[in-house]
Amino acid sequence: MFNYGIGYICYMNKSLYLLAIxxxxxxxxxxxxxQSDLTTPEELPTVRLEVKNQIDGQPIxxxxxxYTNPAGESYSxxxxxxxxxxxxxxxxxxxxxxxxDHTLIDAFIPxxxxxxxxxxxxxxxxxxxxxxxxxxxxxxxxxxGDLDPIYGMxxxxxxGYVFFKHEGQFIDADGNTSGMSYHxxxxxxxxxxxxxxxxxxESGSKNMDVVFNLxxxxxxxxxxxxxxxxxxQSISVNDAEWLQQxxxxxxxxxxxxxx
Amino acid sequence: xxxxxxxxTIxxxxxxxxxxxxxAIEDVxxxGPTPYNLVIPPNMPPMNIPANNPMTVEGVALGKxxxxxxxxxxxxxxxxxxxxxxxxxxxxxxxxxxGIDGMPTRxxxxxxxxxxxxxxxxWDGGASDLESQVIGPITNPVEMHETLENVLVELKxxxxxxxxxxxxxGEDEITIPKLxxxxxxxxxxxxxxxxxxxxYAAGQESLTPLEIQGLEVFTDMxxxxxxxxxxxxxxxxxxxxxxxGLDSIPFDDGRYAIxxxxxxRGKFKTPSLRNVELTAPYMHDGRFSTxxxxxxxxxxxxxxxxxxxPNIAGLPxxxxxxxxxxxVVAFLLTLTDTEFVNNPAxxx
Numbered sequence: 001m002f003n004y005g006i007g008y009i010c011y012m013n014k015s016l017y018l019l020a021i022x023x024x025x026x027x028x029x030x031x032x033x034x035q036s037d038l039t040t041p042e043e044l045p046t047v048r049l050e051v052k053n054q055i056d057g058q059p060i061x062x063x064x065x066x067y068t069n070p071a072g073e074s075y076s077x078x079x080x081x082x083x084x085x086x087x088x089x090x091x092x093x094x095x096x097x098x099x100x101d102h103t104l105i106d107a108f109i110p111x112x113x114x115x116x117x118x119x120x121x122x123x124x125x126x127x128x129x130x131x132x133x134x135x136x137x138x139x140x141x142x143x144x145g146d147l148d149p150i151y152g153m154x155x156x157x158x159x160g161y162v163f164f165k166h167e168g169q170f171i172d173a174d175g176n177t178s179g180m181s182y183h184x185x186x187x188x189x190x191x192x193x194x195x196x197x198x199x200x201x202e203s204g205s206k207n208m209d210v211v212f213n214l215x216x217x218x219x220x221x222x223x224x225x226x227x228x229x230x231x232x233q234s235i236s237v238n239d240a241e242w243l244q245q246x247x248x249x250x251x252x253x254x255x256x257x258x259x
Numbered sequence: 260x261x262x263x264x265x266x267x268t269i270x271x272x273x274x275x276x277x278x279x280x281x282x283a284i285e286d287v288x289x290x291g292p293t294p295y296n297l298v299i300p301p302n303m304p305p306m307n308i309p310a311n312n313p314m315t316v317e318g319v320a321l322g323k324x325x326x327x328x329x330x331x332x333x334x335x336x337x338x339x340x341x342x343x344x345x346x347x348x349x350x351x352x353x354x355x356x357x358g359i360d361g362m363p364t365r366x367x368x369x370x371x372x373x374x375x376x377x378x379x380x381x382w383d384g385g386a387s388d389l390e391s392q393v394i395g396p397i398t399n400p401v402e403m404h405e406t407l408e409n410v411l412v413e414l415k416x417x418x419x420x421x422x423x424x425x426x427x428x429g430e431d432e433i434t435i436p437k438l439x440x441x442x443x444x445x446x447x448x449x450x451x452x453x454x455x456x457x458x459y460a461a462g463q464e465s466l467t468p469l470e471i472q473g474l475e476v477f478t479d480m481x482x483x484x485x486x487x488x489x490x491x492x493x494x495x496x497x498x499x500x501x502x503x504g505l506d507s508i509p510f511d512d513g514r515y516a517i518x519x520x521x522x523x524r525g526k527f528k529t530p531s532l533r534n535v536e537l538t539a540p541y542m543h544d545g546r547f548s549t550x551x552x553x554x555x556x557x558x559x560x561x562x563x564x565x566x567x568x569p570n571i572a573g574l575p576x577x578x579x580x581x582x583x584x585x586x587v588v589a590f591l592l593t594l595t596d597t598e599f600v601n602n603p604a605x606x607x
Contacts, residue, residue: 139387139391140309140388141391141394141439142311142312142390142391142439142440143436144434144436148434149394149407149435149436150408150411150434154394156386156394156395156398156399157381157386158386158516158517159385159386159387160387235516235519236519237519
């Protein structure tokens with residue numbers, strides 16, 4: 001770029017030199033300036049949001065029939081994964097700070113369930129987030145990061161992400177152990193959740209736990225029983241009622257704990 | 260002399276103050292992938308290329324290597340080309356392809372031609388972009404039956420792929436999205452627009468009287484009415500989903516499985532007719548082995564399914580004579596593009 005600049009300068013008189021130099025220097029170094037802006041932050045406070053998964057207060061262990069759902073059935077969790085998207089803090093004046101895009105929560109990889117971001121000082125009164133992947137990002141798999149198809153959340157025959165997966169076993173009414181698999185998906189299952197909070201952020205870092213209680217997902221407002229209802233993939237009209245119940249129940253399954 | 264001192268001072272100042280910028284530019288010049296100049300034939304519309312997957316020479320070359328490499332299948336015996344052979348316009352002569360476990364696919368292998376203009380992929384449009392389609396056959400148990408995890412392990416341990424991915428995408432890590440993008444880039448280069456019909460339309464070649472008659476029947480709304488869906492000209496399809504009355508009650512839900520709309524039951528994507536001579540057998544289930552059978556289906560064979568396409572339902576049966584149907588077939592054969600199927604750029 002500046003090679004052209006020098007070439008032009010040779011044809012100019014001296015007074016234009018300075019102008020040209022200033023112009024070239026400003027234009028060609030714009031990027032540097034922007035970078036130096038970024039490297040001098042005013043020490044913004046940090047919010048460290050951790051999504052914690054549990055079942056009625058118990059930690060979740062993989063593959064043990066230790067848990068009892070609200071319908072009274074013993075069950076296990078072999079896999080529990082979901083997309084926790086666009087977590088946003090909202091202050092008293094409705095200013096919003098987005099903390100993440102799409103984070104894949106895995107109940108058995110707690111280290112991946114932490115979202116850290118800088119926020120402005122203030123009094124935040126609401127946390128908003130979504131379960132699933134928004135429509136814009138839900139219909140292509142060529143995405144890196146937590147949307148990478150390698151995580152097994154993308155349908156390959158009907159391009160779209162499974163928003164939530166719980167796979168495990170349960171004991172049915174006859175006392176037999178059966179498999180269960182819930183794959184919650186499709187654009188209209190994308191669920192917005194808003195939770196009132198009282199988060200004062202002054203300086204330094206602040207922790208906030210978002211607690212997901214798997215049993216609440218199967219409790220309220222609809223009790224979801226596994227027996228006779230143990231296999232839902234969101235791909236059939238037979239899944240419609242279950243989808244609608246899950247959609248409603250997600251609204252009661254999360255709480256916020258600010259230590 | 261004075262001037263040269265001033266100039267060199269300026270030079271030094273600018274050079275020094277802009278060091279970072281200069282480095283960045285050099286990086287791009289020396290190690291970045293080379294943009295691929297995709298030539299769109301004058302008789303084809305502009306192609307929409309996703310902003311997150313610009314075509315590069317290195318990306319296309321990588322995509323081609325992956326397309327022909329059995330490394331993508333579970334036992335490393337099948338590549339994409341196993342069921343998408345250049346000789347058949349990148350389709351298969353089998354009614355149903357046989358995957359690595361000896362299991363048949365559910366539907367007939369689709370040709371790969373002019374996919375850069377298609378809005379949806381697979382017979383039912385389930386794959387919503389070309390990139391996403393790529394991993395379907397790799398992971399399908401009745402096709403290449405491989406896990407994405409294994410694909411990554413094998414590619415990362417390979418003697419050539421790490422360097423090829425780096426050349427194509429400028430990053431060290433091989434990922435599934437990069438694989439999807441590379442194969443899609445290669446497929447977007449697979450353009451066919453130089454059939455006898457194209458040369459006829461451009462005034463460069465003439466059709467025989469039988470072919471001309473076939474073209475007329477093809478477009479005649481009281482005869483073939485093929486043109487309604489297989490739009491004459493560039494893509495030879497509007498790519499809409501239709502129930503063409505193959506069965507009165509469909510065996511295969513088709514588009515319904517994607518949309519769950521009752522009105523989509525038994526609907527399948529209208530395929531392009533380009534190179535149709537080479538892509539037998541025909542229909543989503545490969546039930547017809549000749550083009551004449553296909554034309555005959557639209558003439559008299561179609562069944563009155565509840566959601567039969569209105570363009571078909573409105574036409575009387577038996578409206579074409581045998582001779583007219585043969586003329587349509589003669590016209591369809593003018594859509595064969597031998598330059599395309601023989602193009603070494605698309606062959607291993």
